[in-house]
Amino acid sequence: MSVDAARAGRRPTARRRVSAAFWRRPWLRATALLGPAAGAFLFVYVAALGVLLLSAFWALDPFTGQIVHTWSLDNFRILWEEHTYWRIAGRTIGLAAAVTVTDVLLAFPFAYYMARIAGPRTRTLLFVLVLMPLWSSYLARVYSWRLILSKDGALNWWLGRLGLPDQNIAYTNWAVWIVFSYIWLPFMILPVYAALERIPDSFIEASRDLGAKNWTTFKRVVLPLALPGVIAGSIFTFSLTLGDYIAPSLVGNTQFIGNVIYRNVLGLTNNIPFAAAYAMVPLAVMALYLVFARRAGAFESL
Amino acid sequence: MNDALKRGLGAGVLAILAVTLAFAAAGCGGSSDNESSGDKSSLPTSIGTGEGKLSLVAWEGYTQPEWVKPFEKQTGCMVTSKYAGSSDEMVTLMRNGGDQYDMVSASGDASLRLIEGKNVQPMNPALIPDYPNFIEALKSPPHNTVDGKHYGISLQWGPNTLLYNTEKVTPAPTSWESIYDPKYKGGITIPDNAIQIADAALYLSKTKPDLGIEDPYELTQDQFDAAVNLLKQQRPLLKKHWVLASDEIDLFKNGDAVIGASWPYQTNTLAADKVPVKDLIPSEGATGWADTWMLSSKSKHPNCAYMWTKWVSTPKVQAQQAIYFGETPANTKACPIMDQLSPGSCKQYHADAPASYFDSIKFWKTPSADCGNGDDNCMDYNRWQQAWTEIKG
Numbered sequence: 158m159s160v161d162a163a164r165a166g167r168r169p170t171a172r173r174r175v176s177a178a179f180w181r182r183p184w185l186r187a188t189a190l191l192g193p194a195a196g197a198f199l200f201v202y203v204a205a206l207g208v209l210l211l212s213a214f215w216a217l218d219p220f221t222g223q224i225v226h227t228w229s230l231d232n233f234r235i236l237w238e239e240h241t242y243w244r245i246a247g248r249t250i251g252l253a254a255a256v257t258v259t260d261v262l263l264a265f266p267f268a269y270y271m272a273r274i275a276g277p278r279t280r281t282l283l284f285v286l287v288l289m290p291l292w293s294s295y296l297a298r299v300y301s302w303r304l305i306l307s308k309d310g311a312l313n314w315w316l317g318r319l320g321l322p323d324q325n326i327a328y329t330n331w332a333v334w335i336v337f338s339y340i341w342l343p344f345m346i347l348p349v350y351a352a353l354e355r356i357p358d359s360f361i362e363a364s365r366d367l368g369a370k371n372w373t374t375f376k377r378v379v380l381p382l383a384l385p386g387v388i389a390g391s392i393f394t395f396s397l398t399l400g401d402y403i404a405p406s407l408v409g410n411t412q413f414i415g416n417v418i419y420r421n422v423l424g425l426t427n428n429i430p431f432a433a434a435y436a437m438v439p440l441a442v443m444a445l446y447l448v449f450a451r452r453a454g455a456f457e458s459l
Numbered sequence: 460m461n462d463a464l465k466r467g468l469g470a471g472v473l474a475i476l477a478v479t480l481a482f483a484a485a486g487c488g489g490s491s492d493n494e495s496s497g498d499k500s501s502l503p504t505s506i507g508t509g510e511g512k513l514s515l516v517a518w519e520g521y522t523q524p525e526w527v528k529p530f531e532k533q534t535g536c537m538v539t540s541k542y543a544g545s546s547d548e549m550v551t552l553m554r555n556g557g558d559q560y561d562m563v564s565a566s567g568d569a570s571l572r573l574i575e576g577k578n579v580q581p582m583n584p585a586l587i588p589d590y591p592n593f594i595e596a597l598k599s600p601p602h603n604t605v606d607g608k609h610y611g612i613s614l615q616w617g618p619n620t621l622l623y624n625t626e627k628v629t630p631a632p633t634s635w636e637s638i639y640d641p642k643y644k645g646g647i648t649i650p651d652n653a654i655q656i657a658d659a660a661l662y663l664s665k666t667k668p669d670l671g672i673e674d675p676y677e678l679t680q681d682q683f684d685a686a687v688n689l690l691k692q693q694r695p696l697l698k699k700h701w702v703l704a705s706d707e708i709d710l711f712k713n714g715d716a717v718i719g720a721s722w723p724y725q726t727n728t729l730a731a732d733k734v735p736v737k738d739l740i741p742s743e744g745a746t747g748w749a750d751t752w753m754l755s756s757k758s759k760h761p762n763c764a765y766m767w768t769k770w771v772s773t774p775k776v777q778a779q780q781a782i783y784f785g786e787t788p789a790n791t792k793a794c795p796i797m798d799q800l801s802p803g804s805c806k807q808y809h810a811d812a813p814a815s816y817f818d819s820i821k822f823w824k825t826p827s828a829d830c831g832n833g834d835d836n837c838m839d840y841n842r843w844q845q846a847w848t849e850i851k852g
Contacts, residue, residue, distance in 0.1 A: 223576075239845075239849075241848055241849045241852060244852060245852075303709070303713075304713070307709075307713035307714065307715050308713055308714035308715045309713050309714040310713060325645065327698075327713075327715050328698050328699040328715060406702065409699075410697065410698065410699045410700070411851070411852065412848075412851050412852065417848070420848075422551075427547075427550070427551040427554060427555065
């Protein structure tokens, strides 16, 4: 009895029919698999972005606090003409870049050791060390930095014991930089580790066989192959710094884009249209960054 | 991915996107006509049965367990409270919160905005037995009574003070000048609040009389610019703008700030923690607040709200709160109880002071273009807020 005959002989059940339909129509399969997640993504994220974009063109009635649905470019005009907002945007982007560079410099050697030098046991231990801070609350970690850096805090206590002069970086941009670099470090280490770990040993052996010194091998084999991982990590560190307002408000003394948006949404004026307009700035910066990252092949390394 | 799959995926994504946008558009349409339900013209004549819940927006220190717990026990209204750090935040919470919040402890610079935005509704003072015992100035003050309608019941009032660390700041300051003094660079903190411009204006009204500042909330362009400039010069001297009272407490506790603009609440809390601090009303006088419990126009628990207002107006609770926060009760009957709870506190917090003391404080109010003298070339609150963003940089 042939297979076909056996198939024909059995009555197709509903289950079989469904699975046959999925097999015959790949689009149906794709929709069923991706639908729920994509739907949630579109509802929660894309729709929210759409509304954000729309509301940036609306205005706020200062007397009643109601949003007026008339189209105008006033919000963007204020942003353009008022130097303060340029300065704040520049400061935010500068900080995001500084945090990203810092994290690359800290994460690369660490990830390299994890991926290529450490034995399996050490590697597991290092993984735990990297991931452990993520188990505790973000706020707890930021507040603990406040205690470390404050004038009568842990750091100055140690400096005093070592006979060194007090530091005075609490509530400065230095403090914000340190805290951000610390908080986002795991998000840099993991993709860099993933990229480094994927480099086959044979590549490095081949490089050596061809006479390359360690530094040359690193520069011409390891680094180019790890670069997409670095860029992938930088997407995290850069975008997370760009959007965060909690750490600056807790450990800093100046405004960043997120603080201005926060104050406009809750606190200052309830001027949601203005906040939406300003939110376009980090959005545009991130869009450019992602285009650049895609060109550099970072998405293969995520 | 093969082509058929790609096409199918594209179609699916498009379909979902279309549905999403339709939904979002419908959502927008819906939200545009949520004008507040506004005036409920008929005032209640009695307090009904409690609804079991009460949700408050309050200043930090206004809903302490000492008087919230007995209230819950007595009325069955379980209180949840959210602290706000500024009047702006209170207004925003009440405007956006829908029916989430029942009452707000609004200061004079928020109350009129809430009344104008129809976010709060009139209350009946006849239902508050202690109302006749209030000081005259707070029975129908212009910041909560409009056209004879009482939008809420007055609570407490007090001055914004100058707080300093007695070990680090010597000799003891006597003037607001100290918070603009480069001597304390990196040790100064002021509230993160646009109304702080009024404090600068008050200082200038005494130190630069030729500016002609009479009311620190009614500033012409020149006067306003002078105040803003003073704050811009002060900016590099600041350790931090504090948002919540607890921020300032942390700053003083950890030695980061040694002098700053404050509320008496911070002084009391820090002193209780044995931090060497004192506060004073400097020679130029002080801005201050007069707070009102206001009832949201969308409140779902109005009976509990009336019970709460009744409760916090009683002499005992008035005295407790006055001592806890370091402010002056509206209820004149609170004075002897204050002295019972903490000897000398009635005098310390001016609960027995004559009406002239009340008049000496420049109470927070919302700046508007109307200068109060027929002119309308004063800076309105939008300008204040813009300037505040510029000052902070």
